[in-house]
Amino acid sequence: MSKRTFKIAVLGGDGIGPEVCDESVRLLQEVERRLAGVAFDFQHHSVGVGEYQRNGNALPDSTFAACQSSDAVLLGAMGLPNVRYPNGKEIAPQLDLRERLKLYGGVRPIRLFNEADTPLKNFGAGEIDFVLVRESTEGLFYGRDAVLDPDADEAFNTMRISRECTEQVCRLAFQIARQRDGMKKVSLIDKANVLSSMVFFRKVFDEVAQEFPDCEADHVYVDASALFLVRDPKRFDVMVTENMFGDILSDLAAGLVGGMGMAPSGDIGDSAAVFQPSHGSAPDIAGRGIANPIAMHLSAAMMLDWFDDDNCKVGAKMIHAAITRVLADASKRTPDLGGSLSTSEMTDEILQAL
Ligand SMILES: NC(=O)C1=CN([C@@H]2O[C@H](COP(=O)(O)OP(=O)(O)OC[C@H]3O[C@@H](n4cnc5c(N)ncnc54)[C@H](O)[C@@H]3O)[C@@H](O)[C@H]2O)C=CC1
Ligand SMILES: CC(C)CC(=O)C(=O)O
Numbered sequence: 001m002s003k004r005t006f007k008i009a010v011l012g013g014d015g016i017g018p019e020v021c022d023e024s025v026r027l028l029q030e031v032e033r034r035l036a037g038v039a040f041d042f043q044h045h046s047v048g049v050g051e052y053q054r055n056g057n058a059l060p061d062s063t064f065a066a067c068q069s070s071d072a073v074l075l076g077a078m079g080l081p082n083v084r085y086p087n088g089k090e091i092a093p094q095l096d097l098r099e100r101l102k103l104y105g106g107v108r109p110i111r112l113f114n115e116a117d118t119p120l121k122n123f124g125a126g127e128i129d130f131v132l133v134r135e136s137t138e139g140l141f142y143g144r145d146a147v148l149d150p151d152a153d154e155a156f157n158t159m160r161i162s163r164e165c166t167e168q169v170c171r172l173a174f175q176i177a178r179q180r181d182g183m184k185k186v187s188l189i190d191k192a193n194v195l196s197s198m199v200f201f202r203k204v205f206d207e208v209a210q211e212f213p214d215c216e217a218d219h220v221y222v223d224a225s226a227l228f229l230v231r232d233p234k235r236f237d238v239m240v241t242e243n244m245f246g247d248i249l250s251d252l253a254a255g256l257v258g259g260m261g262m263a264p265s266g267d268i269g270d271s272a273a274v275f276q277p278s279h280g281s282a283p284d285i286a287g288r289g290i291a292n293p294i295a296m297h298l299s300a301a302m303m304l305d306w307f308d309d310d311n312c313k314v315g316a317k318m319i320h321a322a323i324t325r326v327l328a329d330a331s332k333r334t335p336d337l338g339g340s341l342s343t344s345e346m347t348d349e350i351l352q353a354l
C-alpha cells in the first residue's frame with residue numbers, strides 16, 4: 001500500500017522553542033510508525049533571533065518558500081526580549097508568517113486535563129473546555145509597522161478590522177462550534193461600547209451568525225470576558241475576537257488550565273497553517289531541559305487533525321488520548337506544574353501511553 005506523505009516544515013526558533021519542537025517531532029515519528037498509510041517528511045529550517053544575528057534576516061526567503069510549499073508548519077517559539085531590531089521592536093517573524101500566509105484564524109483550545117492543574121476551585125477534568133479563536137493577521141497588531149518618531153510627544157498604532165478577515169475568522173469560529181460536542185455557542189469578545197472598529201466587527205459577526213442558525217451567537221465586552229473567564233469559564237464554548245484581545249485572553253485562559261505549557265495553538269488559513277504552542281521562548285527556563293512539552297504536543301495533534309486524512313485524524317486522537325492518560329496521574333508533571341520530569345521524560349511518558 002502506498003503511503004501518503006505529508007511535508008512538514010519544522011521551525012524550532014528560539015529559547016525553549018527547539019527544545020519542545022524536537023520532542024514533538026520524536027512523538028510524531030512514533031505516531032507515524034504506528035499508523036498505516038502515512039509518512040511525515042520533516043524538513044528543519046533555522047529562523048528567529050539566531051538566524052537574524054547570523055544573516056540579518058529572521059525569516060529567510062528560502063525558509064518562507066519552504067513553509068509555503070509544505071503541508072503544514074510546526075513551530076516552537078520565536079523572539080527573545082533582549083534582542084531587537086534597530087527600531088526597538090522584537091524579532092517576531094512568526095507574525096510575518098501569519099500575515100504572509102494569510103493565517104487569519106488563531107485557534108487556541110483550552111482544556112483542563114486534571115483538577116490538580118487549575119487554580120480555580122471545583123473544576124474537574126474536562127470541565128474547563130472552550131476554544132478561543134483570535135484573528136491573527138490584523139486587528140491592533142496591524143499597527144505594528146508604525147515608525148516611532150524619536151522627537152514626537154505621542155505615538156499611534158492603528159487597529160484594522162477588515163470585512164474579509166472578520167468574515168473569515170467568524171465563519172471559522174462558528175464552524176468549530178458546530179463541530180464541537182459543546183453548547184454550539186460563539187461569543188464575540190469586543191469593545192463595541194467604545195471603538196467604532198469594534199462596532200464594525202460586531203456588525204460583520206452578526207451577519208455571519210445568520211449563516212449558522214443552529215448555533216447561538218453571544219456578545220461579551222472584552223473586560224467583562226476577563227472576569228467571566230476566571231469566575232465562570234463554563235459560559236464559554238467558542239470565543240472569537242481581534243488579534244490583541246485574543247493574545248491577552250489566551251494567556252489568561254492558559255492560566256486556568258495549568259499555564260503556558262498546556263496551551264496549544266494553530267494559525268489556520270485557507271491554504272496553509274502553522275501549529276505552535278501559545279507560549280513564547282521562555283528565556284527564564286530555556287536551556288535547562290525542563291520546559292513543558294504538552295502545549296507543543298497538543299499543537300502537533302491539532303496539525304494531524306487539520307490534515308484532510310483519516311489516518312492522521314486517528315494519530316491526533318492517539319496523541320490526545322495518551323496525554324489525557326498521562327495527565328490523569330498528577331505526579332507526572334514538569335516543574336511548571338510542580339513536578340520533576342524533564343521535557344524528554346514527559347514525552348517518554350506520553351510515548352509509553354500511546
Ligand atoms: N509565538 C511565539 O513565538 C511567541 C513569542 N513570544 C516571545 O517569547 C519571549 C518570552 O516571552 P514571555 O513574555 O516571557 O512569554 P513566555 O510564554 O515565553 O513565558 C511566560 C511564562 O510562562 C513560562 N512558560 C512558557 N512556556 C512554558 C513551557 N512550555 N513550560 C513551562 N513554562 C513555560 C515561562 O517560563 C514564563 O514564566 C519574548 O521575546 C516574546 O516576544 C511570546 C509569546 C509567543
Ligand atoms: C510575538 C507575540 C506577539 C506572539 C504571541 O504572543 C502569541 O502568538 O501569542
Ligand SMILES: [Mg+2]
Nearest residue numbers: 247248251278
Ligand atoms: Mg501571546
